Amino acid sequence: MRLEHVGRRHGLRGPWVLREVSLTLPAAALVRVVGTNGSGKSTLLRLLAGVDAPTEGRVGGRPARTAYVPERFPAALPFTAVDYLVHLGRVQGLGRAAARARAGEWLERFGAGEHAGTELAALSKGTSQKVAVAQALLADPALLVLDEAWTGLDTGARAELDTAVRERLAEGATVVFVDHDPRRLEGEALVVHGVGEGRVRELTPPVAAAGHARVAAGPAGLARAAAAGLVPTAPALPAAGPEPTAPRVSATPAGPAPPVRITVSGGRSLPSLLPGNPTTAPGPDGTTLLTVDAAHSDALLGALLAASWHVHHLGTEGVRV
C-alpha cells in the first residue's frame, strides 16, 4: 500500500493538516506513527484506514480487509456488545454464525465476556474500548490501524492486544499504530514515521540497531527458529539489550549495516511488495537468493514464512557463517 503526494485539509477551505505525504507500507510490518499532540497523527491514520479521502494526491493498494480502532469509542449505539460485534463482523464479510463465534471469542480474550449482553451505552469506558478493539480483530484484517487503542484498557487487555498485534503480523498483515507510551511494542516497529508541521518523514527505528545486532550475532539461530516454523519477529527473540526510550532516533548506530542474504525455496508466489524491497537472484539448486537491508530482514523473514516459503540459509553479506 502506498501514499503518493497526499494532502488533507478539513472541508473545502480549511487549513492543511498534512501535505506532500509519500510513503509505502510494506506487508507483514509494524509501523509506528509518532508526533506531538495535534500534529496530524490521527489524520494520517484515518487516511491510511480509508475513513477520510485525501484532498490531493493518491492512496493506492489498500487491502480490502481493513480495520480501524478510533481514538475514542463512546459508542452510544442501541445494541448490546455482542450484537454490535455481530453486525460489524457481517459488515466485514463474516457469516452470522462465524461473526457470533468470533465476537464471543474476542470478548473473552479481552476479559469482557460477562459484558457480552450489556447495552453499549451502559458499558464502562474501558469495556467499551475492548469492544472497539474486538471489532477490529474479528475478521483477520490485512491492514489494522490502531489510534491509541491501548488507552483505557486494563493491563491484561493491553498485553492481549500486544499479542493480537503480533499474531496479525505473523499472518502477514500490516499494523499501523499510534500510542503515547514510547515503550509500547518497543523495538518491534519496522518503520517509524514522524508527523510534524504538516509533513511526514521516516525516522530510523531502533529496531535497525537491534535487528542488525541479532543477525550479526546469530543468523544460524534465526534460521533455526525459521526452520522450526517460528516467525522471527522481535517477540520470538530477546531484544538485544536495553534500549533508551527517548529520543528514539538516537538509538541508531553510525555507519550502514551490511545487507542480509536469505536463501529460500518453494512456497506460494510472493507478494509484489516485500518489506525492505529485497533484490532477488536465482541461487543454487533452484532456490532463490534475496538480499535485503539488515533493518528489514526480520520483517522479510516474517513475510516469507507467512507465505509458506522454506528458509535454507541466512547470513550477512560478506560474512561466511
Place this chain on the structure above:
Amino acid sequence: MTALLRYQSGLLLRSQRWLAPLLLYAAFIGVGVQAGEPVLGALGFASAALLPVSAWSVRICLTQEPPAARSVVAAAAGRGRAHLAALLTGAAWPVLVGTVAVLAVTAIADRRGVTALAAATAGLLAALACALTGAAVGALTARPFLRAPGWSLAALVLGSLLALVTTGSPAKHAMTALVTGARTATADPPWLACGGALLLAAAASALACRATARLE
C-alpha cells in the same frame, strides 16, 4: 451491502428514532384524508405528505451514528458504501409506509369512475416519486453538505416545501397528475415523474457518497 443495510436498519429500529416521522405522517393522513373522499385526490395528498417525512427519515439515518462508530464502519466497508447504506435505509422505510398508506387510502376512499387497480398503481407511483424526491432533499441537506443541525433542519424544511411547489419537480408533477385525474376521474399513472424522481435521487446520492470522505 446487505450487512450494512441490516446494521443501519437495526440502528434505526432499536433507537426508536423512526417513531417521530411516522407519527407526523400518521397525523398528516389522519387530518387530510377522510373516508368517502374522491380516491385520486386523497392519494395525491397521501403522496405529498410523504415527501417531508422521507427527507426527515433520510436525515435521521445519516446522523444517527456517533462519529467514532461511523469511522469504524467506513474503514471496514468504505466511506461511500456506508453513506449509501444510510441513504437507502432512510428512503426504504418511507417507501414501505407510503405503500401501506396508498393501499389503505384506496380501500377506504370513493372510487367512482376509476378501478381500484388503476388508482392503486397511480398512487403507488406518485408515493414513490414523492419519497424519492424527499430522499434527495434529505441527502443534500444533511451530512456531508450541511453539518450544523440548525441550518440543516431549516434547509430540509425549505427544500421539502420547494420540492412540493416548484414546477419541474417530480413530486409536483406526480401530484398534479393525480389532482387533475381526480377532476376528470381518469387515473394516469405518473411514470415520467417516478422516473425523474429516481434519477434525481440517484444523482443526489452519488454526489453525497462521493463527497462524504472528502468534505468530512
